[in-house]
Amino acid sequence: MTNVRFPDAVTGAGRYAPSPSGDLHLGNLRTALLAWLFARASGRRFLMRVEDLDRVRPGAQARQLADLAAIGLDWDGPVIRQSERLPRYQAAIDRLTESGLVYECYCTRREIQQAATAPHGPMGAYPGTCRTLSKAERAEHHANGRPAALRLRAAVTEFEIVDELHGRYRGQVDDVVLRRGDGTPAYNLAVVVDDAAQGVDQVVRGDDLLSSTPRQAYLTTLLELPVPQYAHVPLVLNKDGIRLAKRDGAVTLADQLALGNTPEQVAAALACSLGYPPLSPVEVLAGFTPANLPNEPWILDENGLLQRSRCP
Numbered sequence: 001m002t003n004v005r006f007p008d009a010v011t012g013a014g015r016y017a018p019s020p021s022g023d024l025h026l027g028n029l030r031t032a033l034l035a036w037l038f039a040r041a042s043g044r045r046f047l048m049r050v051e052d053l054d055r056v057r058p059g060a061q062a063r064q065l066a067d068l069a070a071i072g073l074d075w076d077g078p079v080i081r082q083s084e085r086l087p088r089y090q091a092a093i094d095r096l097t098e099s100g101l102v103y104e105c106y107c108t109r110r111e112i113q114q115a116a117t118a119p120h121g122p123m124g125a126y127p128g129t130c131r132t133l134s135k136a137e138r139a140e141h142h143a144n145g146r147p148a149a150l151r152l153r154a155a156v157t158e159f160e161i162v163d164e165l166h167g168r169y170r171g172q173v174d175d176v177v178l179r180r181g182d183g184t185p186a187y188n189l190a191v192v193v194d195d196a197a198q199g200v201d202q203v204v205r206g207d208d209l210l211s212s213t214p215r216q217a218y219l220t221t222l223l224e225l226p227v228p229q230y231a232h233v234p235l236v237l238n239k240d241g242i243r244l245a246k247r248d249g250a251v252t253l254a255d256q257l258a259l260g261n262t263p264e265q266v267a268a269a270l271a272c273s274l275g276y277p278p279l280s281p282v283e284v285l286a287g288f289t290p291a292n293l294p295n296e297p298w299i300l301d302e303n304g305l306l307q308r309s310r311c312p
Contacts, residue, residue: 012201013076014039015047016068017191020061025251026300027206027236027244029071030270033281034233034293035204036073041288047198048075051191052083053184067253070263071270072281080198082190089185092193092223093150093178101222102178104148105130106141125174126151147181152219159214164231164290166207171214192216196225207232208243231290234297236273244300251300273298 016032018024024032039046048068050061065079096102107129131153133141141148152175160170177186195203210232217227236244244251250259256266268278275294276284 011043011045011199013045013047013199014042014202014204015049015195015198015200016073016075017049017051017194018064019051019055020064021055021057022060022246023252023254024064024067025236025244025246026256026266026270027251029067029253029266030236030273030298031204031206031233032068032073033071033267033270033284034231034274036075036281037285037288038204038231038290039202040285041290042202044202045076045199046074047077047080047200049080049194049198050082051187052081053187053190063254067263070253071267072263080194082185082194085190085194085197086185088193088197089179089190092189093185096152096178096222097150099222101153102150103131103153103175104133104138104141105151105175105177106133106138106146106148125157125172126176128175131175149177149181150179151175152178152222154218156218159218161213161217161227161230163210163213164229165293165295166210166232169210169214171211173215173218176215176219188212188216188219192220192223192225195228196220196223201226201228202231203228204231204233206235208235234294237297237299239299241297241299248300 014035016035018028018032036046038044048065050064052061093102105126107126111129112126130151138148154173154175156173158170159173160168163169176188178189179185194200213230213232220227238244238248246252250256253263253266257263264280265278267280271277271279271281271284273294274284275292276287
């Protein structure tokens with residue numbers, strides 16, 4: 001079996017890992033602040049990782065990092081970029097392949113969506129269409145020019161994690177994509193490999209990702225890597241209760257600056273959304289307690305205006 005080695009971390013670490021597909025909005029900044037607070041309050045390092053395997057928009061990475069620094073966040077060590085770590089992902093795929101846990105999949109996204117049931121998994125999971133293809137059937141797909149993705153041959157349909165805010169959570173596991181048909185490593189594989197390689201033992205992110213976490217934790221165990229501690233935090237929603245998006249008004253830091261607000265005021269408003277007075281991140285950190293965080297999402301007015309007077 002291929003030996004996939006990951007360096008041991010001197011201390012644990014938390015991280016924030018944006019995709020450079022555009023400017024960060026206030027929901028992204030709030031989650032980054034929470035990841036920073038969780039890490040710093042627990043004595044961990046805080047790392048920055050750019051997930052740039054796809055959806056990269058020129059200039060977005062620099063603006064994202066500048067915005068995070070502007071609201072008062074810092075990080076340890078250099079910024080890591082996934083596009084520079086492709087050999088690590090291939091080593092993990094090789095290890096799973098040698099264990100008989102990988103198969104080629106020729107299904108299109110439309111074909112998967114049209115599948116009504118999953119024979120070996122829960123409703124909504126990948127239906128396993130290509131799990132039992134013969135060598136001749138695979139050769140036919142190759143001859144027809146269909147690109148093959150690589151999928152995990154999962155042995156379970158559910159996996160349980162423990163989340164600091166949600167407690168025990170059991171979610172579905174299916175045959176997740178490990179490498180897309182175009183050769184790009186898939187998100188679920190890359191995030192698992194990167195967290196282990198960087199010594200990340202604390203993952204703080206939006207609770208919209210909670211349902212995908214059992215898949216990642218299960219994959220982590222197959223690679224014989226340590227499963228991180230998880231904390232999935234409430235999102236920022238618009239007035240209609242839908243996850244905040246750039247169409248919801250002045251939702252980026254640049255938008256707020258154009259309205260006359262300062263980065264310090266934006267950071268103070270984010271602190272208020274967490275139940276603190278209008279403080280800087282460093283000031284919030286002095287009294288930060290995860291148990292006191294709001295359980296509900298932060299509802300942001302559609303114009304996105306931030307006012308100190310709204311703070312408690």
